Amino acid sequence: xxxxxxxxxxxxxxxxxxxxxxxxxxxxxxxxxxxxxxxxxxxxxxxxxxxxxxxxxxxxxxxxxxxxxxxxxxxxxxxxxxxxxxxxxxxxxxxxxxxxxxxxxxxxxxxxxxxxxxxxxxxxxxxxxxxxxxxxxxxxxxxxxxxxxxxxxxxxxxxxxxxxxxxxxxxxxxxxxxxxxxxxxxxxxxxxxxxxxxxxxxxxxxxxxxxxxxxxxxxxxxxxxxxxxxxxxxxxxxxxxxxxxxxxxxxxxxxxxxxxxxxxxxxxxxxxxxxxxxxxxxxxxxxxxxxxxxxxxxxxxxxxxxxxxxxxxxxxxxxxxxxxxxxxxxxxxxxxxxxxxxxxxxxxxxxxxxxxxxxxxxxxxxxxxxxxxxxxxxxxxxxxxxxxxxxxxxxxxxxxxx
Numbered sequence: 001x002x003x004x005x006x007x008x009x010x011x012x013x014x015x016x017x018x019x020x021x022x023x024x025x026x027x028x029x030x031x032x033x034x035x036x037x038x039x040x041x042x043x044x045x046x047x048x049x050x051x052x053x054x055x056x057x058x059x060x061x062x063x064x065x066x067x068x069x070x071x072x073x074x075x076x077x078x079x080x081x082x083x084x085x086x087x088x089x090x091x092x093x094x095x096x097x098x099x100x101x102x103x104x105x106x107x108x109x110x111x112x113x114x115x116x117x118x119x120x121x122x123x124x125x126x127x128x129x130x131x132x133x134x135x136x137x138x139x140x141x142x143x144x145x146x147x148x149x150x151x152x153x154x155x156x157x158x159x160x161x162x163x164x165x166x167x168x169x170x171x172x173x174x175x176x177x178x179x180x181x182x183x184x185x186x187x188x189x190x191x192x193x194x195x196x197x198x199x200x201x202x203x204x205x206x207x208x209x210x211x212x213x214x215x216x217x218x219x220x221x222x223x224x225x226x227x228x229x230x231x232x233x234x235x236x237x238x239x240x241x242x243x244x245x246x247x248x249x250x251x252x253x254x255x256x257x258x259x260x261x262x263x264x265x266x267x268x269x270x271x272x273x274x275x276x277x278x279x280x281x282x283x284x285x286x287x288x289x290x291x292x293x294x295x296x297x298x299x300x301x302x303x304x305x306x307x308x309x310x311x312x313x314x315x316x317x318x319x320x321x322x323x324x325x326x327x328x329x330x331x332x333x334x335x336x337x338x339x340x341x342x343x344x345x346x347x348x349x350x351x352x353x354x355x356x357x358x359x360x361x362x363x364x365x366x367x368x369x370x371x372x373x374x375x376x377x378x379x380x381x382x383x384x385x386x387x388x389x390x391x392x393x394x395x396x397x398x399x400x401x402x
Contacts, residue, residue, distance in 0.1 A: 007181035008123070011174045012116065012139035015075055018170035019109050020147025021154075021163065022102045024257070027239045028151075028250070029160050033095055043099050045236075045355035051106030052348045058111045059341015060203035067115035067337070068182065074112040075175040078105045082168030086161050098160065105171075114344065118337045121328060133324050134272035137317040138265060144313075145261030152254035206335055207342040217343070219385050220326045224347035226381035227286065227319055229374045230293040232354030234312050237367055245367075246302040256306055260313035267318050282322035286382055288315040293375025297368045323347070 030043040061070060085101025116136070124132040154163045211217055242253040271281060288311050296308025331339045354374060361370045 005123070005181065005185065007177045007184060009135065009139045011075075011177035011181060012136060013142050014170055014177060015078075015109075015112060015174035016140045016143025017147050017150070018078070018143075018167045018174065019105065020143050021151045021167045021170070022105055023235070024148045024151040024254075025155075025160060025163060026099060026102045027236065028155075028243075028253075029098060030095060031240050031244070042355070042359040045352045045359060046099055046103060049352035050103050051110045052345050052352065054107050054110050055114060055341040055345040055348075056204055056207060056338070057341065058114045059207070059344070060338040061111070062114050062118045062337030062341075063203065063335070067118045068178075071112050071115035071119070072175055072178055074108040074115070075171050075178065078108045079168040079171035079175070081105050081108065082164050082171065086164055086168075089161060098164070101164065110344075114337065114341055117324070117340050121333070121336075131272050133321045134268050137321055138268045138272070141261050141264045141268060141317055145258050145265065148254040148257035148261075152250055155250070203338040204342065207339040210331060210335060210339045211342055211346070214330050216326065217330050219389055220323055220330070221343055221346045222385050223282070223286065223382060224319075224323050225350045226378040226385075227289055227316075228348050228350045229354055230289055230312060230371075230378050231316055232351030233358060233371050233374050234293070234296070234309065235351070236355040236358045237371065238309065241296075241305060241367070242302075246305060248302060256309060257313075259306075260310050263310055263314035264317050267314055268321070271318055271321055278322050278325050281318055282326075285315040285319035285322065286378075289319065290375050290379040290382070293378065294372050297371025297373075297375060300368075 026043055058070075081101050081104040085097050085104070088100075089097040120132055120136060151163065154166060158166075211221065238257075239253060242248045242256060243250060248256075292308040292311025292315075294308070296305050296312065299305050299308060327340060327343060328336075331343075357370060357374075358367065361367060
């Protein structure tokens with residue numbers, strides 16, 4: 001990677017760091033306030049659902065407006081949302097303001113993620129895309145590893161409102177790094193094609209048509225949705241499982257998050273340097289995540305849960321590299337923004353669903369089996385999709401011979 005692109009990856013890292021602080025903060029503060037897993041799961045559902053519902057709309061925007069401007073706008077407005085949420089809490093009180101500002105930041109994070117997906121092939125058109133995706137995931141993962149550590153450290157020193165204010169400052173710093181990269185690199189986005197005249201739902205209809213008809217895209221979406229069942233239930237229950245049932249400290253929880261993120265960094269460095277085939281990346285990561293969910297849900301000991309947790313979060317980003325590289329090969333460039341928005345929504349809608357299921361099955365005697373059931377469901381979906389794809393290829397080969 002060229003030196004003048006370092007500020008770009010720095011911006012990705014700082015924005016992810018701030019976003020991860022909020023994701024860490026909300027379930028933990030809600031659980032510590034209410035002492036109920038059900039409220040923690042419900043808060044996760046409210047926090048994550050809006051960020052996924054807006055993906056199709058934001059994806060269409062990226063095909064109509066420069067994604068760099070949209071990316072910068074998302075970071076600046078996230079900072080304003082943090083400061084505005086704190087002001088509303090100071091005026092009216094209530095833990096709901098923390099959930100609301102996190103949900104608002106989540107929606108704007110979605111805009112930044114879609115804009116980044118559209119920009120990466122434009123910025124690194126001469127680079128090996130799998131390596132570029134691995135480095136962008138590394139920037140994400142460094143934010144993931146330091147986010148919980150920083151949040152736990154700041155919560156030990158300050159009230160959560162002050163931590164949110166610091167998060168707003170980080171969003172402003174991310175926007176500053178992106179502005180610096182633009183000046184240093186001299187990047188100019190290619191001209192966007194003129195938007196075709198038609199009904200306002202046309203981008204959504206085009207995206208859904210691609211999802212239904214493009215070979216291989218439904219398979220990729222179903223595999224990602226299955227994987228996100230386990231990711232969602234892990235994110236929704238990890239704070240309560242570690243600090244509640246397993247009776248570990250907040251620092252232990254932050255340390256476990258850190259260990260998982262460090263493992264992911266090592267995995268992604270291997271991906272960036274080894275150049276494994278995308279299919280091999282997907283298979284190894286999918287099996288590891290599925291096994292990790294079964295181990296985490298079935299274990300009654302902290303070390304067993306930690307092992308399962310490390311497998312889940314350690315291989316999540318490797319699976320993301322496979323998914324993102326596969327989508328780049330399938331989706332036409334002129335419709336990439338609108339189609340990727342719908343694909344990300346379908347991929348991730350199972351995460352808030354998992355949080356809602358946790359809210360329903362909130363007792364520890366039900367939460368563990370729920371994690372196991374969702375992990376086995378993930379494995380079943382993966383097996384069914386693989387068998388279906390193999391049968392379809394065999395049928396096509398048979399028809400070609402005819």
